[in-house]
Amino acid sequence: MEQPSQVGSLVCVGTGMMVGAHMSPLCQSHIEQADIVFVCVAEHYMEAWIMSLNVNAINLQPLYDEGKDRRHTYQQMCDAMLEQVKQGKKVVGAFYGHPGVFAKVPHQAIIEARELGFEAYMLPGISAEACLYADLNIDPGQFGCQHYEANQFLRYKRVIDTSGYLVLWQVGVAGDFSTAVFTSTKQQRSRLTEKLLQHYDASHTVIIYEAATLPIESFRASKVTLATLHEQEIHQHSTLVVPPQTPLVVDECYQ
Ligand SMILES: C[S@@+](CC[C@H](N)C(=O)[O-])C[C@H]1O[C@@H](n2cnc3c(N)ncnc32)[C@H](O)[C@@H]1O
DSSP, X not given: OOOOOSSOEEEEEEOBSSTTTSOOHHHHHHHHHOSEEEEEOSOHHHHHHHHHHOSSEEEOGXXXXXXXOHHHHHHHHHHHHHHHHHTTOEEEEEESBOTTSSOHHHHHHHHHHHHTTOEEEEEOOXXXXXXXXXXXXXXXXXXXXXEEEHHXXXXXXXXXXXXXEEEEEOGGGTTOOSSOOSSOOHHHHHHHXXXXXXXXXXXXXXXXXXXXXXXXOOOEXXXXXXXXXXXXXXXXXXXXXXXXXXXXXXOGGGO
């Protein structure tokens, strides 16, 4: 790795999904010792906890707004962190789950900070994916697992392997391409059902998954038939799991 040429640094850490339970000691110590912490977490108690670890913490979440293009919000978040790095500060960005999983800002901010000659890196956290494997008893090594962002899955032609798991992220905004709303409508989400029906039977069981974010909660795993997917209650924090429908096919060339 290239040696940093500037004073000031950026470390993006993961808080994990569950408040007070998932964060690594290394991530916590970075938060505690930072000159300034930028917090981007969905859960109010998580936010309060991080804020209690370092008095010099700023919540980035209010930068999101209904009707505002998320790409603009992401750039504002990067700029806010970079601004402090340029002032020579030890900056930490605390992002829920894993900071590098379906999260643009930490990746982008690290690239920009490195280009400017600052030290910048990421420390992992427990993501929704990690919780999903534990809660749903899924080993991605058993049949394989494809992960896509729901709108990317809709807009592009992908090669779907129905003998493995398919996991779709951000299904709560599926079918809305404005990148400016918090949730899409059932009608918009019906396009996701429609596309999945090109690969799977209407009666195939899919799982709407939500990891617990408080120790007193339990996770949600709603099993529904694919045909009714868009009629279900789907939130911003829902992830869709489509289990395999077809058996693995032997490749005779490699036996
Ligand atoms: C911007 S991504 C952030 C993911 C996060 N960085 C992680 O490591 O899990 C937001 C998406 O993550 C998933 N997600 C967030 N919270 C979740 C939860 N409590 N349970 C299941 N999936 C969740 C959903 O697919 C949601 O739309």
